[in-house]
Amino acid sequence: MRAPGLFSDTWQCDKHGAVHPMQPVLPPSVEALSVAVARSQVPVWLPWPLPVSWLYTGIAHVGDDLSGARATAVACSGPAPLGGFGELVLVAEELGVGLGARYAGLPGPDPGDALSLHKPADTKLLAAGRPTPMWHLQGAPEDRAVYVGEALGLWLWAIAWPEQSALLMYDELVLTDLRDAGAELDLLPCGALSRQLLG
Numbered sequence: 255m256r257a258p259g260l261f262s263d264t265w266q267c268d269k270h271g272a273v274h275p276m277q278p279v280l281p282p283s284v285e286a287l288s289v290a291v292a293r294s295q296v297p298v299w300l301p302w303p304l305p306v307s308w309l310y311t312g313i314a315h316v317g318d319d320l321s322g323a324r325a326t327a328v329a330c331s332g333p334a335p336l337g338g339f340g341e342l343v344l345v346a347e348e349l350g351v352g353l354g355a356r357y358a359g360l361p362g363p364d365p366g367d368a369l370s371l372h373k374p375a376d377t378k379l380l381a382a383g384r385p386t387p388m389w390h391l392q393g394a395p396e397d398r399a400v401y402v403g404e405a406l407g408l409w410l411w412a413i414a415w416p417e418q419s420a421l422l423m424y425d426e427l428v429l430t431d432l433r434d435a436g437a438e439l440d441l442l443p444c445g446a447l448s449r450q451l452l453g
Contacts, residue, residue: 308332
């Protein structure tokens with residue numbers, strides 16, 4: 255990628271043209287999350303309340319200081335439904351940004367042919383109080399499960415590690431846009447930085 259310069263006021267990719275830059279991953283703290291939430295132009299999804307014994311484990315975003323975040327990825331982790339340790343990354347993004355596909359391990363910026371809207375949704379969750387159909391995507395690496403849908407007019411990705419942790423998706427998961435949260439953010443339990451956000 256090339257930074258804005260004399261001939262362009264946007265970040266440029268030789269393959270995709272004008273793109274939004276990926277920013278450094280922010281460690282899990284209420285203060286860092288509050289700053290990211292305040293700059294975001296897209297939802298900052300988090301299961302709320304968090305599943306029992308789960309913790310918030312970091313945030314990544316795409317965008318610059320001028321335009322704000324055009325995609326966010328929020329991580330949380332805790333006991334997996336079938337035992338062991340599980341992680342979940344929730345991505346909200348504008349069309350064509352590619353952050354969700356990056357964490358999903360898929361080649362394109364959007365779900366593309368991996369998403370078949372001609373079949374019924376595999377599960378539903380509540381996003382900002384609205385029932386949101388989610389489709390399980392095929393073709394992702396075997397170490398994770400990937401679901402995608404649409405909420406508030408934007409892509410919503412849910413990526414779970416290991417694959418069996420995706421059972422959370424069938425457990426009446428309720429997502430809150432942290433841009434609408436108030437003092438609840440101060441009660442958010444934080445854990446160690448997610449290794450999946452760094453991948």
